[in-house]
Amino acid sequence: MRIDVFSIFPEYLAALDLSLIGKARQDGILDVRVQDLRAFTTDRHRTVDDTPYGGGAGMVMKPEPWAEALSTALSGGTAEGESGAGERPTLIVPSPAGEVFAQATAYELAEKQQLVFACGRYEGIDERVLEWAGENFDVRPMSLGDYVLNGGEVAVLAMVEAIGRLVPGVVGNPESLVEESHSDGLLEYPVYTKPSLWRDRPIPEVLLSGNHAKIARFRRDEQLRRTAERRPDLIAKLNPSTLDKADRAALEALGWTVTAEAVLPR
Numbered sequence: 727m728r729i730d731v732f733s734i735f736p737e738y739l740a741a742l743d744l745s746l747i748g749k750a751r752q753d754g755i756l757d758v759r760v761q762d763l764r765a766f767t768t769d770r771h772r773t774v775d776d777t778p779y780g781g782g783a784g785m786v787m788k789p790e791p792w793a794e795a796l797s798t799a800l801s802g803g804t805a806e807g808e809s810g811a812g813e814r815p816t817l818i819v820p821s822p823a824g825e826v827f828a829q830a831t832a833y834e835l836a837e838k839q840q841l842v843f844a845c846g847r848y849e850g851i852d853e854r855v856l857e858w859a860g861e862n863f864d865v866r867p868m869s870l871g872d873y874v875l876n877g878g879e880v881a882v883l884a885m886v887e888a889i890g891r892l893v894p895g896v897v898g899n900p901e902s903l904v905e906e907s908h909s910d911g912l913l914e915y916p917v918y919t920k921p922s923l924w925r926d927r928p929i930p931e932v933l934l935s936g937n938h939a940k941i942a943r944f945r946r947d948e949q950l951r952r953t954a955e956r957r958p959d960l961i962a963k964l965n966p967s968t969l970d971k972a973d974r975a976a977l978e979a980l981g982w983t984v985t986a987e988a989v990l991p992r
């Protein structure tokens with residue numbers, strides 16, 4: 727997968743050299759190209775922003791450097807050929823005004839040949855850049871959640887990690903991707919390691935039983951309990967057809983009613 731990132735703070739993205747994503751870059755699985763947006767300015771001061779039409783606080787990113795920068799992401803080639811054998815690259819614009827980035831989004835984007843990230847700063851990027859880019863990119867303004875960051879860089883680090891780890895070969899043991907939070911609409915069960923007794927705290931006894939069915943049931947119940955407590959919005963989204971008899975009993979005990987159509991709070 728090819729990943730282009732444009733930012734006025736390319737140093738922020740140095741973290742992409744580390745850990746599993748860094749290793750995947752070295753191994754040639756992820757072709758990550760970070761570029762300084764100011765390299766695409768033409769004036770002496772390397773200006774990337776200007777005052778907003780209509781007035782208001784703050785500055786807006788000028789369209790010209792963005793057009794120059796994004797154009798370079800449309801060429802340069804990949805292992806599959808010129809910018810990915812014909813598929814339109816996806817242009818992700820981090821913004822608190824975007825659609826919310828979730829695990830399902832990460833799975834969807836992990837299938838793409840090329841992702842391009844445009845890190846805005848200040849009050850954002852001139853809207854015409856997104857319209858213009860729509861001619862060549864699938865444009866996706868994306869938010870990490872309902873809070874405001876100073877720019878897109880931190881959001882890009884989070885998204886590249888969430889997406890990159892789903893690309894085959896990036897995570898050594900793909901089984902570790904199966905039983906994690908959000909993979910089945912629930913939060914992950916709690917985990918424990920040695921010693922089995924630590925500061926007067928034993929681990930749950932069932933984990934020492936060797937009874938795999940019982941352990942699986944315990945873990946599933948813990949997932950349901952945690953999710954009901956911390957993220958009731960996720961319980962309400964569960965599809966009843968994915969719940970077995972024991973799941974239903976656990977949910978009833980947690981104060982939920984499971985009907986044929988929905989899971990509802992009592």
Ligand code: ADE
Pocket residue numbers: 820821822868869870871872873874875876877878881
């Ligand atoms: N840029 C500023 N705030 C953001 C957020 N919440 N998500 C993504 N990008 C952002």
